[in-house]
Amino acid sequence: MSEVLRPVRRQRLYEQVVEQLRQYVTQQGLGAGDRLPPERELAARLDVSRASVKQAIVVLEVQGLVDVRHGGGMYLRGADLRIEPVAALVDRKRRLPEVLEAREALETKLAELAARRRTTADLAEIDAALSDMRAEIEAGQLGVDGDRRFHAAVTAAARSSLLAQFIRSIAEQIAESRQESLRQPGRPLRSLGQHRRIAEAIRAGEPRAAATAMRQHVRTVSRVRLLGWEP
Amino acid sequence: MSEVLRPVRRQRLYEQVVEQLRQYVTQQGLGAGDRLPPERELAARLDVSRASVKQAIVVLEVQGLVDVRHGGGMYLRGADLRIEPVAALVDRKRRLPEVLEAREALETKLAELAARRRTTADLAEIDAALSDMRAEIEAGQLGVDGDRRFHAAVTAAARSSLLAQFIRSIAEQIAESRQESLRQPGRPLRSLGQHRRIAEAIRAGEPRAAATAMRQHVRTVSRVRLLGWEP
DNA sequence: ATTGGATTATTGGCTAGGCCACTGTGCCGC
DNA sequence: GCGGCACAGTGGCCTAGCCAATAATCCAAT
Numbered sequence: 001m002s003e004v005l006r007p008v009r010r011q012r013l014y015e016q017v018v019e020q021l022r023q024y025v026t027q028q029g030l031g032a033g034d035r036l037p038p039e040r041e042l043a044a045r046l047d048v049s050r051a052s053v054k055q056a057i058v059v060l061e062v063q064g065l066v067d068v069r070h071g072g073g074m075y076l077r078g079a080d081l082r083i084e085p086v087a088a089l090v091d092r093k094r095r096l097p098e099v100l101e102a103r104e105a106l107e108t109k110l111a112e113l114a115a116r117r118r119t120t121a122d123l124a125e126i127d128a129a130l131s132d133m134r135a136e137i138e139a140g141q142l143g144v145d146g147d148r149r150f151h152a153a154v155t156a157a158a159r160s161s162l163l164a165q166f167i168r169s170i171a172e173q174i175a176e177s178r179q180e181s182l183r184q185p186g187r188p189l190r191s192l193g194q195h196r197r198i199a200e201a202i203r204a205g206e207p208r209a210a211a212t213a214m215r216q217h218v219r220t221v222s223r224v225r226l227l228g229w230e231p
Numbered sequence: 232m233s234e235v236l237r238p239v240r241r242q243r244l245y246e247q248v249v250e251q252l253r254q255y256v257t258q259q260g261l262g263a264g265d266r267l268p269p270e271r272e273l274a275a276r277l278d279v280s281r282a283s284v285k286q287a288i289v290v291l292e293v294q295g296l297v298d299v300r301h302g303g304g305m306y307l308r309g310a311d312l313r314i315e316p317v318a319a320l321v322d323r324k325r326r327l328p329e330v331l332e333a334r335e336a337l338e339t340k341l342a343e344l345a346a347r348r349r350t351t352a353d354l355a356e357i358d359a360a361l362s363d364m365r366a367e368i369e370a371g372q373l374g375v376d377g378d379r380r381f382h383a384a385v386t387a388a389a390r391s392s393l394l395a396q397f398i399r400s401i402a403e404q405i406a407e408s409r410q411e412s413l414r415q416p417g418r419p420l421r422s423l424g425q426h427r428r429i430a431e432a433i434r435a436g437e438p439r440a441a442a443t444a445m446r447q448h449v450r451t452v453s454r455v456r457l458l459g460w461e462p
Numbered sequence: 463a464t465t466g467g468a469t470t471a472t473t474g475g476c477t478a479g480g481c482c483a484c485t486g487t488g489c490c491g492c
Numbered sequence: 493g494c495g496g497c498a499c500a501g502t503g504g505c506c507t508a509g510c511c512a513a514t515a516a517t518c519c520a521a522t
Contacts, residue, residue, distance in 0.1 A: 069514075072473075072514050303502070
């Protein structure tokens with residue numbers, strides 16, 4: 001299962017339009033109550049059909065960001081088109097599973113490559129990360145920094161700028177799940193143990209073992225809900 | 232300004248379609264992973280254009296309720312199409328201003344009508360509600376029940392089954408804002424005072440005074456945020 | 463001068479119909 | 493069997509157009 005990642009999730013046209021509209025609003029310095037260009041003009045300027053523009057407008061409408069008046073135009077409800085903070089959290093939470101799947105695919109492959117390509121310097125950095133994490137835990141902390149440093153070291157050892165970039169693009173959400181995961185009692189120590197197994201496989205130059213260990217690690221870390229506030 | 236409410240908010244076709252789809256799913260007993268009928272079939276059975284169906288689908292997609300695969304069909308992500316609880320709260324909060332506007336219009340008119348049509352029995356019930364609320368407050372409670380009973384009594388005295396039904400349709404959200412409002416320090420007592428003024432105007436048979444007093448009351452109650460959890 | 467009513471352009475709501483792209487399935491030849 | 497291929501089903505997107513609500517303007521009547 002040394003498989004690559006799936007191609008990027010197909011992006012709907014209306015999603016791109018939504019994004020363009022957000023940018024347009026901030027770029028033009030529009031604020032609450034300001035009017036958006038007519039559908040027809042948007043369609044023309046973005047070179048898409050009115051139907052696609054309409055789908056984007058529907059999105060903004062259900063998110064409560066714009067106010068659409070039949071025959072009267074479309075108006076901003078807030079200062080911009082950014083999704084409301086609380087709603088954004090809900091949204092992120094909803095997308096978490098997808099992110100974690102991607103992370104599993106990426107990190108597993110990274111571990112495999114790291115086992116093949118690691119240099120002595122890489123191994124030193126990995127060891128340093130392990131020490132960091134242990135020190136943090138012994139100091140009563142969660143070991144967040146050591147955790148991050150470890151995964152960064154493995155990524156560096158894999159020497160795939162492409163995979164590294166993919167990981168970077170979801171780094172923020174990974175950081176959140178890491179934080180949440182390490183907060184669970186006993187998790188920091190067990191995480192450290194899993195890191196050690198991964199490091200051993202990489203040091204031994206055993207790609208399959210490294211991949212397997214990493215997969216197991218990521219999966220256990222993934223078994224966590226991002227936010228705890230379910231009323 | 233004894234004016235009635237604005238005509239109902241114009242409902243978009245896609246909103247109706249979303250509603251129909253929700254009902255369809257529960258009615259057919261569909262669950263997670265089940266497939267929805269094709270767009271074309273939905274359009275035909277609901278007698279709307281495919282574009283409108285698509286807009287509804289976009290809504291469900293944005294809310295993370297369905298999974299749409301190009302060329303492969305549409306699949307339920309959850310057990311039903313009900314919006315996620317947390318997201319529902321966000322949504323309700325977003326719509327609160329609208330609800331409170333409606334409440335102001337309705338209750339103001341109800342107070343006016345009550346001042347014209349109240350019977351001795353109505354006045355007795357209103358007085359009973361006031362006593363209830365005072366007793367609750369003296370017992371260290373918020374007076375939620377007395378509050379509700381008071382507004383119910385005024386509504387009954389107005390003898391407009393139509394307005395009463397409108398109020399009922401937003402009763403749940405009014406209850407939330409009431410709860411939240413009365414939690415503020417000093418609010419229960421001041422609310423009771425406002426209730427007394429409204430009751431006096433109704434007893435005196437002064438529609439304009441009753442309407443004004445009710446409007447002021449509802450407006451102060453409205454100045455409250457539904458939920459406090461802004462992280 | 464102001465109000466009230468038509469007129470017209472603008473703009474969103476919705477439909478019809480069509481082409482293309484992706485997916486899955488089953489058939490056919492090897 | 494097994495691999496490739498054709499085909500039907502389905503979503504993605506477009507073009508073109510009509511209808512309905514709004515808003516701006518102008519004119520007439522008070």
